[in-house]
Amino acid sequence: MAVDALDARILRLLIEQPRTSVREYARILGVARGTLQARLDRLERDGVITGSGPTLSPAALGHPVLAFVHVEVTQGHLDDVGDALAQVPEIIEAFSITGGGDLLTRVAARDNAHLEDVIQLLIRLPGVVRTRTEVALRERVPYRVLPLVESVGRTAAGPRAEGTGAARRTS
Known part of the structure; x- marks a missing residue:
């Protein structure tokens, strides 16, 4: 589109x-x-x-710990594990990925002990081989799409819209 x-x-x-x-x-x-x-x-x-x-803040909802958990899955069980992840409320996003793992999840937890409980739950899911967790320390660039929208808008407008002598078109 x-x-x-x-x-x-x-x-x-x-x-x-x-x-x-x-x-x-x-x-x-x-x-x-x-x-x-x-x-x-x-x-x-x-x-x-x-x-x-x-847009809701997991931290303001009492879940200030953010972690990214890579999940390695037994071949042929990706859909089953994905469906199981959808049932875990602390998992706020999950993606199929390439590289070091099969799934990447974004997990919100109350504290480190709660995060460990969530990870232990993930490890026990049928089809999960292992997990690897990275805890986020500080958000450096919040989720955003405005710079992308502006880039797409500039590209769509073309060279005529750039600069001060741009012709205005009415329709």
């Missing part, structure tokens, strides 16, 4: 002002409300926009 410069502007507004109304977004962008709604519907349908709920 191609994201054009207007889509990038819409996405930026959604990130920066998530509680604004569609009418206000349209006013800010200088487009018709129907145009904006059609764009939002397409961005959702195409999977660019994947949610609209609040």
Whole structure:
């Protein structure tokens, strides 16, 4: 799905002002409300926009310890282990990966003892061969997509939009 410069502007507004109304977004962008709604519907349908709920902090929910647990799985059991991981509430993300392991999980825990309990639970899952854990010390770059949106927007706008002599097109 191609994201054009207007889509990038819409996405930026959604990130920066998530509680604004569609009418206000349209006013800010200088487009018709129907145009904006059609764009939002397409961005959702195409999977660019994947949610609209609040972003929650595991630390504020009493789980300040963040760890990345690599899980090595017996061949042929990746789906089974993935399904089992989905049942562990402390696992907030899991990905199939290449490299040193088969799955990479992001685990939130109350403290180190709780993290150890979660790891022990993972080790006992059928199909899990071993785990390797890395504890995060400090977040250096929080989850973000705005720089990517801006990059896509610049690419979509092309060279005419760069610089001060850019021609404005109305549609």
